Amino acid sequence: MAFIQPAPSLPQPYDADPALKGLLRRALAAETLAELEPSLSTMGELALRLHQLSLADRLNEPRHVPFDPWGNRVDRIEPTRLWQEAERIAAEQGLVALAYERRHGAASRLHQFALVHLFHPGSDIYTCPLAMTDGAVRTLLDSRNQALVERAVPRLTSRDPARFWTSGQWMTESSGGSDVGLGSTEARRDAAGVWRLYGRKWFTSAAAAPMALVLARPQGNPPGGKGLALFYVETRLADGAPNGFTINRLKDKLGTRKLPTAELELDGMVAMPVGELANGVRAMAPMLNVTRTWNAVTAASFLRRGIMLARDYARKRFLFGAPLAEQPLHQDTLGGLEAEAQAAFQLAFHGAELLGMVESGVSEPLHRLLTPLVKLTTARQAVAGCSELLECFGGAGYVEDTGLPVLLRDAQVLSIWEGTTDVLSLEAMKAMGSCGFDGFRAHVQELLEGARGGSLAGPERAVRAALLRAEAWWAGAEEAGARRFALTLGRTLALALMVRQAQWALDREQDPEPSRAALRFAANGVDLLHL
């Protein structure tokens, strides 16, 4: 009989995630965690079910239906079966709502993102429309446009799947996704005083969403970002017909294939201004702070999913007389990946914590610097880590129906959308220009305050050395080095966060595991300025 290799199986993702549990124990009061725990266990079970569904639904993709049987232009998108299930789970479990119900104050963001972390890898990127939905709520609330808030926010934050809306964000045009100021979509007022949009949006990932926030240039406004304004659109008219748009096609993409990313032609789409008729890019900023945090959490979550499967596989795969899990070199490879995953996780949840604090009114001047750092660093970690993780399965990692290659193909997008690595590095440099290096240094040093040397002395030294090097570089900063600078800051911050978690775990739980990860992450390298 031919040998049959047992497939890797996924453990219940909440039960099997000590990093997630440890962070929640450190960051939350015991009674708060006790209140949240049932929802986390439920999501762990749902995540397991989504993982199976995702494997079964592997070949299904969304479909663009341009016409109905009678020739009417309808431009509907039929989502996959899994997406319909993911939408129901997301609404019922409050994956957007939790952040705005705020039952646990600033900690509500931690709760929300802990659920997202569990939900994401089996959701076939349903987290993309959820991120934009969350961002749309934040943007509308911050705009203080009461009419739009009352119209849309109850839908976007509904826990009833029948009432729940997702939102798109339509910024990118073929002229530029980074430099959106080049956009040529125009907003014109018709004879009845109604604003209508005309132009082409080049990447719209929530084209099936009932609403979107759109950048367009009011007729007569000057070129550049300041001349753009932010508009609110509902994609369907009262009779269900498209609101002045057609879908030219769905993109044929490397990954995120379950996500219907469309090219749209806007031809008289009825729209409402969200705020002033200019400075739309600035008005969109709250959206980006939220979606970038989602991006970071999903990056960490992909790494965690890959590691869970790789560890299980290593126990089942026998080579050279022993399970792979017992071979020192493979243990070392997994150790390096585990360190990157824990670092990405700490960074992502730091971003979540800061977002919660800012929303609670705690002023956080570093937020504008840390959000791009967290997003860009975790995205690069996910791309590199998922590539390495596929190799852990040998040839099986390269074979589609194992369900493994999709990890890498989907992770690849995380460093492109919501700001590429280079573009965010430049943003981080700009933000550093406003808050100064002192603010960043003080923040990192505060994280190290409780550290007491011992096994953590090495990582602590690595943080301090990287800070010194980064500060020296900053004194003569040059745009060409922005990426290396930003990645160094991101990794330095990650290591400081790991040291804080590790010291807490040693003190409170006599658990040396997070210290091992910190040591290994320091050895992987945090200072990339020399590259």
Ligand SMILES: Cc1cc2nc3c(=O)[nH]c(=O)nc-3n(C[C@H](O)[C@H](O)[C@H](O)COP(=O)(O)OP(=O)(O)OC[C@H]3O[C@@H](n4cnc5c(N)ncnc54)[C@H](O)[C@@H]3O)c2cc1C
């Ligand atoms: C799957 C997918 C879904 C998407 N969904 C949406 C969506 O729903 N809504 C939406 O609005 N957009 C969406 N996007 C678009 C995405 O945000 C853009 O692709 C991204 O912002 C990059 O823009 P671009 O493609 O025009 O590349 P460009 O802006 O042309 O960038 C090309 C390269 O130039 C680099 N670069 C740019 N400026 C500089 C600089 N000053 N210095 C150095 N390097 C620079 C970039 O880093 C990049 O490497 C999606 C993209 C993808 C891939």
